[in-house]
Amino acid sequence: MSSRGLSLLALCGLLGAALLALALRPRAAPAAIREQPARLAAAPVASAPPSQPPPSRFSLLSPLRIENQTTRRTLTTRLYDASGVLDEAAAAQLDELLCDARNPKQLSVGRIDRRTLQLLFKAAYHFAVDEVQVVSAYRKPGRRREGPHGTGAAIDFRLPNVSASLLASYLRELPRTGVGVYTHPKTQYVHLDSREHSFHWLDASPPRRRWREKSIGAADLAQRDASYSALSDLP
Numbered sequence: 163m164s165s166r167g168l169s170l171l172a173l174c175g176l177l178g179a180a181l182l183a184l185a186l187r188p189r190a191a192p193a194a195i196r197e198q199p200a201r202l203a204a205a206p207v208a209s210a211p212p213s214q215p216p217p218s219r220f221s222l223l224s225p226l227r228i229e230n231q232t233t234r235r236t237l238t239t240r241l242y243d244a245s246g247v248l249d250e251a252a253a254a255q256l257d258e259l260l261c262d263a264r265n266p267k268q269l270s271v272g273r274i275d276r277r278t279l280q281l282l283f284k285a286a287y288h289f290a291v292d293e294v295q296v297v298s299a300y301r302k303p304g305r306r307r308e309g310p311h312g313t314g315a316a317i318d319f320r321l322p323n324v325s326a327s328l329l330a331s332y333l334r335e336l337p338r339t340g341v342g343v344y345t346h347p348k349t350q351y352v353h354l355d356s357r358e359h360s361f362h363w364l365d366a367s368p369p370r371r372r373w374r375e376k377s378i379g380a381a382d383l384a385q386r387d388a389s390y391s392a393l394s395d396l397p
Contacts, residue, residue, distance in 0.1 A: 220246045223397060226286050227293045228256065232263040241283045246396065253279060260299035260317070272300035275315040277356040280395040281336060282317055285354075287397040288332060295320045297351045310340060316355035318344075326350045334362050334380070337390040342375065360387055 221244040229236045237259045239252045253276060262270040286294050297318040301311040310316035321329055330343035330352045341362045342353035348369050360383045367373035380386075 218244050218246065220244055223287060224292055226283060228259060229293065229295050230259055230261075230263065230299075231295055231297055233261075233266075233269075235259055241279060242397075248276060248280070257300075257314075260296055262300050262302045264301070270300070270302040272302065272314040274299055274317070275313070275356050277395055278315055278317055278354060281333070281339065281354060281356065282319065284336075284395065284397045285329065285333060286321060289321055289324050289329070291321050291324065293322050295322070310355040310357070315357070316340070316353060318351050318353050320351045326352050330362075334360075334378075337386045337394065358387070359384075 220242045223240060223242065225238050225240045227236055227238045237255055239255060241249060241252055243249050253274070256279060257274050258271055260274055262272065282294060286292075297320065298311065299317045300314045301308040303312040320326065326343050326345065326349075330341050333339060333341045333352065333354055337360065338357060339360050339362075340353065340355035340357050341360075343364055344351050344353070345364060345366045346368045349365075349367075360379070362378050362380070362383075363375040364378050365373065365375050
């Protein structure tokens with residue numbers, strides 16, 4: 163065979179091998195199919211909206227309308243912030259409101275005991291009322307020492323549609339309190355003060371007169387006072 167024939171034969175062999183290799187090579191997916199997974203991976207995933215913390219029980223407490231029945235001035239306020247801390251600015255406003263107004267020309271402002279204020283608000287929230295009628299709070303000592311009123315530790319008050327006897331019965335359950343219930347038809351209010359050792363009494367004397375008080379203390383007062391916790395003052 164001539165050299166030309168050998169060259170043609172070799173060329174055909176090489177061409178056949180190339181065609182065979184091309185036929186056996188794995189085929190790539192079409193471009194549209196290859197790009198689809200990338201597009202799917204790039205699609206944004208919707209995230210759930212951030213959850214809001216539930217409101218605290220203190221933020222759910224309604225403001226109370228406090229009335230000084232001597233001056234007829236009122237203040238609508240909350241005593242606690244949303245975290246349960248006593249709002250000192252609100253307490254200072256109550257100091258002004260619950261002043262000694264027996265002499266209208268010379269009002270005397272004292273600092274109301276903060277625990278007494280807490281118990282006042284606690285009682286109002288317990289009976290689900292939004293108003294407190296204060297008969298007397300701070301009384302400036304003079305010829306009379308005025309007892310716990312003279313130090314701002316006492317408040318005489320009423321709650322609308324709550325009898326004095328029912329209100330006093332609830333307050334007597336609280337440790338380290340002074341609770342007096344005034345039962346004369348022209349009084350009908352409750353005395354509340356904060357003290358180390360509880361004392362409870364009944365007073366049937368008419369206005370501007372003082373009869374002998376009748377003690378109505380319970381046998382377990384000392385035990386209740388010993389179990390006192392500041393958390394029990396909260397509404």
